[in-house]
Amino acid sequence: MLDILKDQFWFSAILTVILAVVILGVVAYCIYFERKISAWMQDRVGPNRVGPLGLFQPLADGGKFLLKEDIIPANVDKPLFVLAPFIAFGVAMIGFAVLPWGGVVDLDGDGVVDVTAQVADPGIGLLYLLGIGSLGIYGVVLGGWANNNKYAFFAAIRSTAQMLSYEIPMGLAIFVVVITVGNLRLEEIVLAQIGEGNVWHVVLHPFAFVILLITLFAETNRTPFDLAEAEQELVGGYHTEYSALKFGMFFLGEYAHMITGSGFITVLFLGGWHLPGVPGLQPGDVSIWAMLFKMIVLGAKIVGFLFLFMWVRWTLPRFRFDQLMRLSWKGLLPISMILAAYATTLVYLGKATNIPWALGGNAAILLIVLIYNGLLRTEITGRQANLPEVTIPAEARS
Amino acid sequence: MLIAESSLAPYASIVIVIAVAGVIAASMLILAHAVRPALKGDVKDSTYESGMPVIGDARRRFNVRFYIVAMLFLLFDVEVVFLWPWAPVFHKAAATGEAITTAGGQPASAGFLLAAMGVFAVFLVVGFAYEWRRGMFQWD
């Protein structure tokens, strides 16, 4: 048994199955926690009927998804209608393949490293992750198109424009890490944040971290960027016509996407499975227990991000579409271009991991942005410019 | 295991992941199809427009600005696609201080690589400034 596990291929295969099951479970409970957290923030109780503390709620939800009638309206594009949830869910479930979950492992304790606790470790891991992230757009676009419903159609083009717009600053923010490390292999990116003279990239480039975080919200269609499913305007958005499990698959896909995205940002900026100074979490710790510890740490960081996602969702209101586009094209894109240029310059000068240089540059860029925004008189144009003056009646004022 | 020793090993694992994800998704769809009730009806089959009678089709023209976003995305995403493979090469040249041999067989120092990407970036920034001024990013 152990001999088979020492083969990377079989190790990966078993890890895949375990991770898939774990992620499905986490996704199901994400929905429960989403509801619990929203209830907590709104001073309500939340789901509490199914099992103790409502803990069996996800099971009940799943059963309901499965048993409800699955309506396929008459004038939808049927093959695409079925394909869209398949893509949305399937794509979200393959992103975790390249995340480095627990470094290298020595399974039998003979001092020889046997396998990497990672499903796959291709040289272009980061590119794979970005590509898979972009594929997520197809679920939304195909779903919205196949619906043949005006709400869904508007949602689909909106959300395509949104995801396209935010993918560019995302790519540039990641580029900051890529140029600093000089490698697209995710395990190497983690190792580059560990050891003498190295720190987590969030310390070097906090600005890029923030930009990546914002774009992750946009890419996963989470509030404040959930224009694709803006209930008040677009009913259900791109999944208006979906019901039962097909709707559920979009739902699950969104959370799976969040998990992958959280793992992604953790690996890039927060040291992956590493915590500075904690024994068992260093590159030299290769025992099977260290691997499990590392997995737990990475999982904890991911859960932290998931909480952040939910916290933001129940705190911030949704953007208007023009604000959304302005933020990306006129805000994040130029800033991330400057950041990318700055990081490149640092590498050229040999100061890539020099904290004062990196932080100083980030601070300077932040200062420029603040000054620019302070001086900026945003011109009010278009429909807003023609709105009538709001007059408050005198009696209402008192 | 032959494939495990080749350089394609990571991709074999990725194929397994894709297969697992596909099987899970497909089995969910098939299971749901098997157990769901299916009661057809004219109202159920009609497109949902908040309960109003459906007017026309959803396949209609939409704002040209969405097309512009798509074109701009292509432009800038090509930039990112160029930047990413360039980054490790440049990092290596800058870190070791040695010239990298390019595909044309000529040595390229870190300075040359930086200048080459700089030219590309300048063109891109010019285009960006132009589009900004022309109101391509104006949505309100």
Place this chain on the structure above:
Amino acid sequence: MTTAMYLTQLSPELCLLAGACLVWLFGVSKHAGVRSLMAPFTLLILVAAMVCTAQFGRPGSAEQPVGLLFTDLAYYVRWATLSVGALLLLVNWRTPADREQGEFFGMILCSMAGVMLTASANDLVVLFFALELVSVPTYVLVALSRTDSRASEAAVKYFFLGAMSAAIMVYGFSFLYGVGGTTVLAGAAGHTLQGYFTDAGAMSNYAIIGLVLAFAGLSFKVAAVPFHAYVSDVYEGAASPVTAFLGFVPKIAGFVAMAKLMSVCNWHLPEPLVWMLWIVAAVTMTVGNVLALLQTNVKRILAYSGVAHSGYMLIGILVGPTWGEGPMHDGVAAVLFYIVVYGVMNLGAFAVLATLSIKGRSVETLDDLAGISRKAPLAALAMAICTFSLMGFPPTAGFMGKVYLFSGALSTGERSLVVLAVIAVINSAIGAAYYLRIVAACYLREPTADHQRTGGIAPRFAIAVAALAMIALFIRPIDLVTQAKHATQSIHTQSSSLAQSPPAPVKTLTAAK
């Protein structure tokens, strides 16, 4: 090869492209004063590029960069593009709307840079990109040239057909890459396509398919039959100054690319391909002239006459160079000479149309031209000179151009090429009919309405230069011809192993008889 050398050798093109960026940026300025400076600024960029060409453009023995080959051909084409381009700029001085000046002049600069890169391209990929750099801006120019729906229609037609032709061409290039195993065209060192064709002897069928497709794509650029159908609509839809641009810039790029492809095969094409080009040349000039006879719109007449002129120039491509014996025996030199002459005389004719308006619109039909000699005697005179030149009538450069082209064909002694030259002469006679109708309209008919002058001083200056150049090149063509001659020789000295013996003109035709 250091970076600095690379950049200096490319400096004329870089100058144009950097200038284009600046023009685009300043063209969207908030101040009308800045925007109105775009035309003179573009002229300044062209002058700067000329200075760069004079300073660094001379082909030396310096090591050549990858993908490019700076030869006498590149030198000639650079000068031709920049000088005719400057005239075209003068003609287009007031064409774009106030807000679109940046885009318009930037596109002109890009297109010219594309022509110059085509001449120095030494790689199929670079050649394709250069040709697209020529074409894509022209689609935009057509759309920007005026605001009515005809221009938009013309631009869309031009764009779609152009995209199709580019696809055909690059598909052909892929076949050439497939058989040759390299994209490098020629050169002394390494594995090149020219070397492949020299060694391979008989050409494989895939190479023939590749060349046919590549020539088909290039036929669109030079408006040769059967890819001429867009010409009339596009030329009529675009404003006259832009039409003048379309008559020169894509054509010179197309013919230079054709000459390059021919030189890659050592001017030794397999028989079916030669006959294909022969038929294309004959049909192109005939179709162009016959269709031009049927038109009443001067722009359409000139459009179809442009098709006919492409047919004449294809003779030169087919003849190939038999270098070493003077300009009368060199088909490619004749093409290089003729394309410049054609660009200038065509520009003159269209510029006259652009500088006159009638009933609030620009002059377009023969009726509109009626009697302009009373109102604008100098414009009418320039029109007459340019038209006579297009006709190939003696005191003008067009005559010299035709003499070189046809004598090149006759001097080979090939029966088929002699027949082709005879067809061309007959066609010139047909052409005289409609050219004379234009002149007759200018001089012999009574004006139907009052003509107004439009466009300002710059196009008038360009017309004067064009007309004088036509006379001057008749009196003394030898300088330009010598340069063209150098340029063709350089095509062959690219490959040192081939420089020993001059390539024979297409011999296979006689064997076929």
